[in-house]
Structures are given as structure tokens and as C-alpha cells.
Amino acid sequence: MMNEEMEQFERRLSRQSLRRIPAEWRAEILREGRRAAVAGIGDAGTASLPILNWRMALANFFWPHPKAWAGLAAVWILIFAVDFSVRDKSPVVAEKAVPPSPEVIVELKQQQQMLAELIGANQAREAGLPRFLPQPRSERVEILMT
Amino acid sequence: MRRETEIERLYDGHAQPLYAFLLNLTRDEADTRDLLQDIFVKLAREPELLSGVRDERAFLIRLAHNAAIDLIRLRGTRDKTKENFAAETVSPFAPANDPDEKIFREELASALAELPEEQHAVVHLKLWEELTFEEIAAALDISPNTAASRYRYGLDKLRDRLRPLHEEMKKAE
Numbered sequence: 001m002m003n004e005e006m007e008q009f010e011r012r013l014s015r016q017s018l019r020r021i022p023a024e025w026r027a028e029i030l031r032e033g034r035r036a037a038v039a040g041i042g043d044a045g046t047a048s049l050p051i052l053n054w055r056m057a058l059a060n061f062f063w064p065h066p067k068a069w070a071g072l073a074a075v076w077i078l079i080f081a082v083d084f085s086v087r088d089k090s091p092v093v094a095e096k097a098v099p100p101s102p103e104v105i106v107e108l109k110q111q112q113q114m115l116a117e118l119i120g121a122n123q124a125r126e127a128g129l130p131r132f133l134p135q136p137r138s139e140r141v142e143i144l145m146t
Numbered sequence: 147m148r149r150e151t152e153i154e155r156l157y158d159g160h161a162q163p164l165y166a167f168l169l170n171l172t173r174d175e176a177d178t179r180d181l182l183q184d185i186f187v188k189l190a191r192e193p194e195l196l197s198g199v200r201d202e203r204a205f206l207i208r209l210a211h212n213a214a215i216d217l218i219r220l221r222g223t224r225d226k227t228k229e230n231f232a233a234e235t236v237s238p239f240a241p242a243n244d245p246d247e248k249i250f251r252e253e254l255a256s257a258l259a260e261l262p263e264e265q266h267a268v269v270h271l272k273l274w275e276e277l278t279f280e281e282i283a284a285a286l287d288i289s290p291n292t293a294a295s296r297y298r299y300g301l302d303k304l305r306d307r308l309r310p311l312h313e314e315m316k317k318a319e
Contacts, residue, residue, distance in 0.1 A: 009305050009312055014273045016251055017240045021165040029183045030150075030157060033190035037149040 153190045160203060161186075163275055164210050166238060170270045171214040173235035173259060181213045207275075207285040211267055218263060235259065246318065250311050257307040265300030272297050 161182065168178040185206065189195060199205045237255040242248040258266060267286060271277045279297070283290040305312070 006301070006305070008316070009308075010273065010301065012250075012312060012315070013254065013304065014276070016247075016254060018166040018238055018274055019169060019236075019240050021162050025165075025179060025182070026157060026161070029161075029186050030154060032183055033153040033157075033186045034150055036187040037153065037190040037193075039191065 149190060149193055152193060153186060156189060156196075156202070156206075157186060160206050163203070164206055166274060167207060167267075167270055168210050168214055169236065170238035170258065170274075171211075171263070171266060172217060173238070175236050177217055181210065181217060184213060185209050201281070201284065204281060204285040207271065208287065211286055215263065246315055250308070250315065253308055253311055254304070257304050260307075261300050261303060265296045265303070268293050268296040269300040269304070 164185065165178060165182060168181050169175065172178050172181070188209070196202065196205065235255075237251065238258070239251040239255055242251050258269070261269065264286075268282055271282045271285065272279075277285070279290040279293040282288075282293040282297075286293065288296075
């Protein structure tokens with residue numbers, strides 16, 4: 001009796017239909033899968049000959065005299081260090097420069113004002129003149145004939 | 147090209163049951179989507195995973211189960227550190243037209259969510275995937291006896307919770 005009841009209950013449970021997978025997921029997930037597969041092939045290909053040969057060639061080039069390469073690297077580091085220390089001094093020199101005196105500033109302002117006036121007068125004169133309008137060549141010939 | 151068709155075959159053959167299983171365990175559609183994608187990406191990247199596998203379904207269920215467990219544990223620690231009041235869960239069941247069925251499915255979804263994870267997984271695989279205890283044992287890496295006892299405990303809890311509704315529906319039939 002108990003078993004029968006339990007079986008009925010189990011049957012009721014298993015009759016409940018489950019949610020369906022959204023159809024649009026298929027394309028999206030397979031696209032990601034394809035991408036991964038291609039990347040996987042790419043990863044496997046890293047052991048392929050050209051890159052391996054290039055690495056080996058580089059290693060063969062550097063390895064025979066490691067001390068010589070280390071010495072060269074140290075020299076370059078020293079050159080860079082000296083270069084940077086020299087560059088560091090330039091802003092200090094600029095900071096130490098004497099600021100211009102008030103007389104010089106007044107003189108500069110006067111010059112600027114004069115220049116502004118001159119440009120202004122020139123512009124006013126240009127505004128008074130009739131504007132030149134280019135004409136076709138045939139019309140210019142007619143004017144000359146008359 | 148062969149890899150692509152192989153992934154398509156695997157998807158068409160197993161995505162639906164894996165989806166249902168993952169959704170039942172995680173109760174989150176976005177998480178289910180991520181886990182499902184991770185599984186198929188893994189298979190695409192490492193096709194050798196399936197070489198020598200006798201039961202593809204069992205193997206994929208194991209992958210899905212492990213992924214879901216990892217996620218649930220991560221979610222547990224995340225929720226402990228972060229307050230997560232607005233966690234909306236998705237029912238693993240299709241919407242029902244009959245109002246009684248609708249209520250029953252809602253109650254069932256809620257009762258399933260309260261089961262311990264190990265019972266939850268076994269109950270799902272037995273009831274909705276119709277796997278034998280041997281198959282469940284193989285998929286979840288447990289003994290058939292453990293699978294059977296987990297199922298029995300889980301089912302008892304569901305029956306206790308759903309008995310009034312079940313009795314009512316039985317009378318109505």
C-alpha cells in the first residue's frame with residue numbers, strides 16, 4: 001500500500017515537464033565552441049616549426065657568450081642612467097633663471113599695444129576700399145574696346 | 147571541420163538534459179548558460195576528453211555536476227560576504243496551463259530547492275533523466291547504494307512537503 005502510494009507520487013513528479021533550453025543558445029554556444037576549437041588548434045600549433053626554429057635561433061645566437069651580452073647590457077644601462085641624470089638638470093637650470101624685470105614687462109606690453117593699434121588701423125582702411133570682383137575674360141576685352 | 151560537427155552532435159544530443167539538470171541545481175538561467183557554454187567550450191578545446199569514454203551522457207553529467215557544485219560553493223561564499231536579497235530563482239519546470247499543476251510545480255520547485263545538493267542531483271537524475279542507480283553512481287562518482295539512499299531520503303522529504311497537494315489532486319482525478 002505504502003509502496004503503491006510512493007510509486008504514484010514518483011509518477012506524478014516525473015510527469016512534470018522540464019523547461020526547454022532556449023533555441024537561440026545553440027548558435028551562440030556553438031560559435032563559442034568553434035572559436036575555442038580554432039584557438040585549441042592554434043595552441044597546438046605553437047609547437048610548430050617556424051616559431052620553434054626562431055626561438056632556437058635566438059637562443060643559439062645569445063647563449064654562446066652570455067657574459068659578453070650581460071656586459072653590453074650593463075653598458076647600455078649606464079648610458080641610459082647618465083642620459084637621464086643629465087636631463088634631470090635642465091629643469092633645475094630653468095627654475096634658477098632670473099625673472100624679467102618690471103621695466104621689461106612694461107616695454108613688452110607697450111609693444112603689444114602698438115602692434116594691436118597698427119593692425120586695427122590697417123583693417124579699418126581695408127574695410128573702406130571697394131572689393132575686387134574677378135570678371136570673365138570676354139567682358140574685360142569689351143571694357144578695353146569701349 | 148570534424149571538431150565542429152562533433153561539437154554540434156554533442157550539443158544536439160545532450161544540451162537539453164544538461165540544461166535541465168544545471169537549471170534545477172543552480173536556479174539561475176544566466177549561470178546555467180555560462181556553465182553550459184563552459185562545458186561545450188571545454189569539449190571543443192579538448193576533444194580528447196571524450197576519447198575512451200563509454201557513456202557520454204554520464205561523463206557530461208559529471209562535468210555539469212562538478213561545474214554546478216563549484217558555482218554553488220562560490221555563490222555561497224560570495225553571498226556570505228555580499229548581501230544578496232534580490233536573488234530571483236527560476237523554476238526548472240515548464241509553465242503549466244492547469245492551475246492545480248501550476249501550484250504543484252511551484253511547490254515542487256521550492257521543495258527541490260530545499261533539498262541538500264547531493265540528494266537534489268540524484269532525485270533529478272532518477273526522476274527526469276530516468277537513469278538507473280548504477281548510471282547515477284557512475285555519473286556522480288558515488289556507489290549505487292549511496293545513490294539509492296540519497297534518492298530515498300530526498301523523495302521522502304518531497305513527499306512530506308507535497309503530500310497535501312498530492313492527496314488533493316489525487317481526489318480530483
